[in-house]
Amino acid sequence: MTTLVIDNTFDDPTRRAPLVLGHDRFGTVTEKICSISEARRPPRAWYIAFAISLAFASILGVMILYLFATGVGVWGNQNPVMWGFPIVNFVFWIGIGHAGTLISAILFLFRQKWRTAINRFAEAMTIFAVICAGTFPGIHLGRVWVSYWIFPIPNQMEMWPQFRSPLLWDVFAVGTYFTVSLLFWYVGMLPDLATLRDRARTKVRAMAYGIFALGWRGSVRHWHRYERAYLILAALATPLVLSVHSVVSFDFAVAQVPGWHTTIFPPYFVAGAIFSGFAMVMTLAIPARQLWGLRDFITMRHLENMNKIILVTGSMVGYAYLMEFFTAWYSGSIYEWFAFANRAFGPYAWAYWIMVSCNVVIPQIFWFQWARRKIAVMFIVSLLVNLGMWFERFVIIVTSLAQDYLPSSWGYFTPTWVDLLTLAGSFGLFMTLFLLFCRYLPIIAMAEVKHVMPQANPHGHAGQEPGESEAGR
Amino acid sequence: MNDSSTTAAPTDRPGAAPPAIPREPGEVIGKLYGLLAEFETPAAIMVAAHRVREAGYKWWDCHTPFPVHGLDKAMGIRPTILPWLVMGAGLTGAVTGVVLQWYTNATNFDAWLIVPITGYDFLVSGKPMWSLPANIPVIFELTVLFSAIGCVAMMLFLSKLPWLYHPCLKNERFRRATDDRFFIVIEARDPLFYRRKSQEFLKSLGATAVEALEA
Numbered sequence: 214m215t216t217l218v219i220d221n222t223f224d225d226p227t228r229r230a231p232l233v234l235g236h237d238r239f240g241t242v243t244e245k246i247c248s249i250s251e252a253r254r255p256p257r258a259w260y261i262a263f264a265i266s267l268a269f270a271s272i273l274g275v276m277i278l279y280l281f282a283t284g285v286g287v288w289g290n291q292n293p294v295m296w297g298f299p300i301v302n303f304v305f306w307i308g309i310g311h312a313g314t315l316i317s318a319i320l321f322l323f324r325q326k327w328r329t330a331i332n333r334f335a336e337a338m339t340i341f342a343v344i345c346a347g348t349f350p351g352i353h354l355g356r357v358w359v360s361y362w363i364f365p366i367p368n369q370m371e372m373w374p375q376f377r378s379p380l381l382w383d384v385f386a387v388g389t390y391f392t393v394s395l396l397f398w399y400v401g402m403l404p405d406l407a408t409l410r411d412r413a414r415t416k417v418r419a420m421a422y423g424i425f426a427l428g429w430r431g432s433v434r435h436w437h438r439y440e441r442a443y444l445i446l447a448a449l450a451t452p453l454v455l456s457v458h459s460v461v462s463f464d465f466a467v468a469q470v471p472g473w474h475t476t477i478f479p480p481y482f483v484a485g486a487i488f489s490g491f492a493m494v495m496t497l498a499i500p501a502r503q504l505w506g507l508r509d510f511i512t513m514r515h516l517e518n519m520n521k522i523i524l525v526t527g528s529m530v531g532y533a534y535l536m537e538f539f540t541a542w543y544s545g546s547i548y549e550w551f552a553f554a555n556r557a558f559g560p561y562a563w564a565y566w567i568m569v570s571c572n573v574v575i576p577q578i579f580w581f582q583w584a585r586r587k588i589a590v591m592f593i594v595s596l597l598v599n600l601g602m603w604f605e606r607f608v609i610i611v612t613s614l615a616q617d618y619l620p621s622s623w624g625y626f627t628p629t630w631v632d633l634l635t636l637a638g639s640f641g642l643f644m645t646l647f648l649l650f651c652r653y654l655p656i657i658a659m660a661e662v663k664h665v666m667p668q669a670n671p672h673g674h675a676g677q678e679p680g681e682s683e684a685g686r
Numbered sequence: 687m688n689d690s691s692t693t694a695a696p697t698d699r700p701g702a703a704p705p706a707i708p709r710e711p712g713e714v715i716g717k718l719y720g721l722l723a724e725f726e727t728p729a730a731i732m733v734a735a736h737r738v739r740e741a742g743y744k745w746w747d748c749h750t751p752f753p754v755h756g757l758d759k760a761m762g763i764r765p766t767i768l769p770w771l772v773m774g775a776g777l778t779g780a781v782t783g784v785v786l787q788w789y790t791n792a793t794n795f796d797a798w799l800i801v802p803i804t805g806y807d808f809l810v811s812g813k814p815m816w817s818l819p820a821n822i823p824v825i826f827e828l829t830v831l832f833s834a835i836g837c838v839a840m841m842l843f844l845s846k847l848p849w850l851y852h853p854c855l856k857n858e859r860f861r862r863a864t865d866d867r868f869f870i871v872i873e874a875r876d877p878l879f880y881r882r883k884s885q886e887f888l889k890s891l892g893a894t895a896v897e898a899l900e901a
Contacts, residue, residue: 373790
């Protein structure tokens, strides 16, 4: 049986490579994936990771309280760098979120069926990343008690938000992105929640999953509408995901600051977002795959595909870095050219070269097949890409603000301990939410995985060996 | 919808009352909802669904753990109107985006929206009060937002979900409908439904088990 082969990275043009290994029955797929959330206790590593994450999430809470009680002066944001860590972190986290929607929507529209093993993961990651991202502009407002001014709600001043500002577009873009991602994630999870409900052995589990499953019972009349709704959501999310980071890039591109005011920003930000998001999917998927033994679902082929995407998007980001320099030189504007020369060779050169080496140089290792298939290599690369992409946002925001037109107003940005702990705390919040998700919800889209198994094809010959029909179509 | 009253009722059908047929051991106690037939493979339910449709049943459904490709066509399900409803929702969003931005940033007249409100004409760098390009992003985002919410809400509404209580969900065997088994349910209200005949019919389709469902 071809589905039981261990290596599915080999491409035989006469047949599709199987996407699920070692499972030739639907029941074992259900059993394997449900057992993760049905186990009485999660693995010990989960407890350790959860304790650490929760501790960092608490630090975030304490830092936010300290900030609210004292004021934004606790941060390193200072004239001329008024946008420091909070906006760097915002752009970083919102970028992480993009891979989830790319995997769930764009790969769905392109019929890339290997997405089924990782889409639930990636969508969950998107939602938690957007939660982290939304926190930062929220606490950056200064007077948080009037934060409702960013929404078009009638207020005592009889004033409205200024809709011609990219900062307000951001509110709508990020708000829509969060809502649509949440809907996409939840709708995708409905059948799997029903599976957990039907397998529940205790009343509490049956009630909890039952309420969220909305009474789903796999009716074909429902599936018919469900599949159509899923397709529509994918078609809506695809332009949305491209628009969100474009709008984020408008925060910079619409401004007059040298180093920000460039038309390359929207595509460059989107490519970077997908790049960093895929790196984060790898960072999360590799440990989860080992911890819960999901090697049959998140196979080497899946990991290799993701590594290829990291290579492609990393190279696109590298091209954007080069093109920025060319445009700055070609523009003939001395301020523009200075901003870029200063990035690479000025006081923040250390940050610039961390960015270039992590984002452009290191992913080139994925040209080699052995590197794309080696767990340790891809895990380290994914961590370095995350680091590099955080520095990309740091470089863009801080270097441009620190030295702009007037040398008399130049400065050097130094983060405070509150900045650093808030950033660390946001990772804690992200990981806490992610670990809770892994513990209580179906982390792999069971219904979708079953759908791409060769046995799911009703036109295959019923008595035939699995895999003899068109595998992984 | 299929209204059973428009079809000529068979003479031996005992009207709206549950079929008065002697119960077998392990049979339903209450009112009969329908018959449940279990199949083991997508191919088997595909063939069976064709036959059930050919036999002329109207009030029946298939339940599968994942969408079986082509089964909706085999059952004769017509394309859903969902895309049109989503288009309506999206247009509503687009209009909301235009009106919201125009009223709040380019006018100064009073209106009533739960509370009295007033427009506020913002003058930004001497640009026109109403300049569409700067308003496109928000119009786009609201279009997507309304469409997505409308899409999910309409999908659930048309499917009559949430419906936490359902006769199928009381059946022990039916629990595998979300796992690895494929089911056909013929409801007792179908004009062609006869307790024995329908049961024999379902068995003849290759069902591995046929059970009665209590309403």
